[in-house]
Every structure is written in structure tokens, then in C-alpha cells.
Amino acid sequence: MKAIVIYQYGSPDVLRYEDISTPSIKPDQVLVKIHASSVNPVDWKIRQGLLQPLSGYNFPKVLGSDLSGEIVEVGEQATRWRVGDQVYTFVNPLFGGAYGEYVAVPAANVSYKPQNISYTEAATVPVAGLTALQGLLDLGQLRPGQRVLINGASGGVGTFAVQIAVAMNADVTGVCGTANVDFVKRLGAHTVIDYTQEDFTLQEIQYDIIFDAVGKQSFFNCQKVLQSDGIYISTVPTVDNMGATLQTLLFSSQKCKLVLAQPSRRDLDALRDLIEAGKVKTVIDRTYSLSDIAEAHTYSEMGRTVGKIAITVNEGLQTINID
Template identity: 55%
Template sequence: MKAVAFDRYGSAEELQYRELSKPIAKSNELLIKVRASSVNPVDWKIRQGNLQLLTGFKFPRIVGSDISGVVVEVGREVTKFQPGDEVYTFLNPLNGGACAEYAVVPESIAAIKPKNITHAEAAAVPIAGLTALQALRDLGEIKAGKKVLINGASGGVGIFAVQLAKALNAEVTGVCSAQNREFVKNLGADIVLDYAEIDFTKQPKKYDIILDAVGKQTFAKCEKVLQSEGVYISTLPSFENFFPMLTSWFLSSKKAQLIVAKPKPDDLGFLRELIESEQTRPIVDRTYSLAEVAAAHTYSQTGRAVGKIAIVIDS
């Protein structure tokens, strides 16, 4: 099968479009004909070697985590899916494997794909959508009327966070660049702040939840604009936030949290319902072919993508 992999850590030039062995599904797995994947920042951070203490040195490594595709084979213990089912989910980013013509997926993490969107759009959902959902609902305990601020509202996680917060009847403030102000407003944000003009950490307004979807703020700066029981949630681990995340549970009524999304079928099902009822929609900034994954990584690294970058695998 065709796949995109690398044999050593480094720049996007290390990515090779090549022939690799087709994977074999175990008894509890699905063999998926991958129709689309997407690029997440963690993909190129792994490729660069930033997480090599976790990823190790076993090569070649197929890049990519998000998957949307069609079941072609099922293991003998699989009961919930059959060949022909269209599914979506994400693989463990530390292992990768999505940017290929075929991938194996445990039955326990797969869910039926939303019917009203393409595979490219569906592949834009899993990691980003689940990060937003699990951050706001599980860590932030979002409720109707809560005041929520999304830092990085036009990015991959941010677009879902804005839409989900509105779908859950919260008051949403989005922070983004001036050029994306109308885009974020159209997603449903009640207030949109240009980060170049306004530092939300120095404003008088206080929030119940601050989701730092780009990991560019710290709990120390955000704490003063949190409500007394407010929660700060970051999508990226950082040295500045490590100690507060350990101690805020004991030393403050305001909490600091780190979100690490989990591929839960029920949550993918919840997102599917929101998408099919048109309360939430994935946004694809650009689409690349499997052979163009290196270019997709390079674009992702600019930080200019509005929404997600999709990888479409030819049938």
C-alpha cells in the first residue's frame, strides 16, 4: 500500500511517499480503507523529534492520527461493525498510521461517520472535536449561561470549541487575529477579540472557563480573569503551567487543567449528532493528496490555517 512515513526525525523533507506493507487486522480490530486524514500540530512535532522520549526510535513511522474511511475487513471478535461501514476516529498520535491507504483500528475506538459530510470533513473532526468537547464538558463542566473564552478561536480546536460552547448555550468570547474576526463571529461567538489589540488577561471581564486552544497563555496570567470557581484549560503542556496544574487543586478555588483527548465512541457519536443536526460543522482550510503530506505539514507549521488541513487518499 502507499503511505507517508519517515525513517528519522527531522524536517518535512524526511517524509517519504512510499510503498509499505498493508496492515493485518487482529481479532478485535477493523481494517479500514482510509479515505482521508488530517494534520494536527502533534503530527509534525512528533516528526521533528520533540516527543522522541515517548515515540522511541522504531522506524519507519507512518504519520497521522485522524481517520475517516470504509471498513473492508473485521476481526472475528468484532460485533459492532461490518464491511462497508463508514467510520471515523483517531489513532494514538504517538504511534501514527493514518496517512496510508489502509489502517487498522480497534473496534473499541471507532464510530460511524456523520452522513452529511465528506470523508475529508469527517477526518477534520476526531482529535480537534474531541479535544474541544472533552475540555469544555468534562474538565470545564460547561453549563448554559457560563462565560467561556476560547483563545485561538479560528484554529483546529478553536472552531469546534466555539460551536460546541454555543450549542451548549454558553456565552462565548473568541480570541483570534483581526482577519479572522468575522469568521469566528459567524461560528457563533458572541464577542470576538483581536489578540493584537486586546490582551484579554488585562480586561475586567471574568470567565468561568478559559480554553487556551493554542497553548500560548499561562494559568498565572489567566487566573485573575477567572471567576472564583473558574477553570483554565490548555491543549499543550508547558513548564509554566506544570506546577499550577499540580497545586491549583489544593491552593486555589481556580483550577488549571491539561486536556488530552481520548477516542471515545460515545463522544464521536455525540459530535456526529451535532454535525448531522447542523449545530456544528467542520471547517477545512486546505486539502492535500497523500503524496503532498510534506507540504501539508509545512503549511500547518506556519500557524496560519483557519480550521483544519485535510489529507485525501485516492480510492
């Protein structure tokens, strides 16, 4: 099968599009023929070698985590699934495998793909969507009527976080750059702050939840705009936030928490329900073919992505870009 392989850490130039062996499955796994994947910042951070203590030093490596496709082989213990089922999920980005034509996936982590969107759209959901859902609902314990601020509201995680919070009937404030203010309003945010014009940490308004989807502010910077029992959630484990997480665990009514998405059929089912109900839409900035993954990584590294970057693995699939 074709896949994207690296033999060393480095720039996008280390990405190789070549033939490798199709993976075999274990009894509790399914083999998925991948129709589409997407780019997450963790993918190119691994490629750059920024996560070497976790990603290790064994090569070659196949990168990629998000995927949608169809099941072509079922392990003897994976009795829930059938060949031909349309599914979506993600694999651990540290081990990768989604930048290829086939991948073996634990059957327990797989969910049916939303029926009202394409494979390309579905592949942009798992990592970003689960990060937003698990951050807001599991860590933040989001309840209707709460005041929520999403920092980085126009990015991959942020676009999902805004829509999920709106669907939960929260009072949602989005923070983004000038060019994306109207876009974030269309996502449903009740208030939008242009960070080039206003620093939300200097406001008098206080929030029940601050979800920092880009890791640009620390818990300590946000404390004065958090309610006395408010929760700050970040996607980036900086030294400050890791320290604050431990400190607030025991000694503060305000809490700092870090979110790292975990594959979950239950949560993927919940996202599917929201998508099929029209409450959450995928947002695709650009679409690349698998063989053009180096260009996709280069664009992602620029930090200007609105929503997600999609990767088509099989040519000829329909791609739907949502403005």
C-alpha cells in the same frame, strides 16, 4: 499499500511516500480503508523529533492520527461492525498509521461517520473535535449560561470549541487575529477579541472557563480574569501549566487542567449528532493529497491555519470547503 513513512526525525524532507505492507488486524480490531486524513500540529512535532521521549527511536514510522473511511475487514470480536460501514476515528499519534491507505483500529474506538458530510470533512473532526468536546464538557463541566473564552478561536481546536460552547448555550468570547474576527463571529461567538488590539488577560470581565486552544497564555496570566471557581484549560503542557495543574489540584478553588484527546465512541457519537443537527460545521483551510503531505506539514507549521488541513488518500473524493 501506499503510506507516508519516516526513517529519521527532521524537516518535511524526511517524509517518504512509498509502499509498505497492509496491516493485519487483531480479533478486537477492524481494518479501515482510509479515504481521508488531516494534519494536526502533533503530527509534525513528532516528525521534527520534539516528542522523542514519547515517540521513541524505532524506525520506520508511519505518521498520522485522524481518519475517515470504510471498514474492509472485521475481527471476530468486533461484532458491532460490518464490512462497508462508513466510520471515523483517530489513532494514537505517537504510534500513527493514518497517513496511509489502510489502518488497523480498535473496534471500540470507532464511530459511524456523520452522514451529511464528506469523508474529507469527517477526517478533520476527531482529534480537534474531541479535544474541544472533552476539554469543555469533561474537564470544564460546561453548563448553559456560563461565560466561556476560547483563545485561538480560529484554529483547528478553537473552531470546534466555539461551536460546541455555543451549542451548549454558553456566552462565548473568541480570541483571534484581525483577519479572522468576522469568521469567528460567523461561528457563533457572541464577542470577539482581536489579540493584536487587546489583551484579554487585562480585562475586568471574568470567565467561568478559559479554554486556551493554542497554549499562548498560562494559568497564572489568566487567574485575574477567571471566576473564583473558574477553570483554565490548555492544550499545551508547558512547565508553568503542568506545575499549576498540580498546585491547583489541592490548594485552589480556581483550577488549571490540561486536555489530551482520547478516542471515545461515545464522544465521537456526540460530535456526529452535533454535526448532523447542523450545530457544528467543519472548517477546511486547505486540502492536499497524501503524496503532497510535505507541503501540508510546511503550511501547518506556519501557524496560519484557519480550521483544519485535510488530506485526501483516495483521489476523486469530493471536498467541501466551508467558509
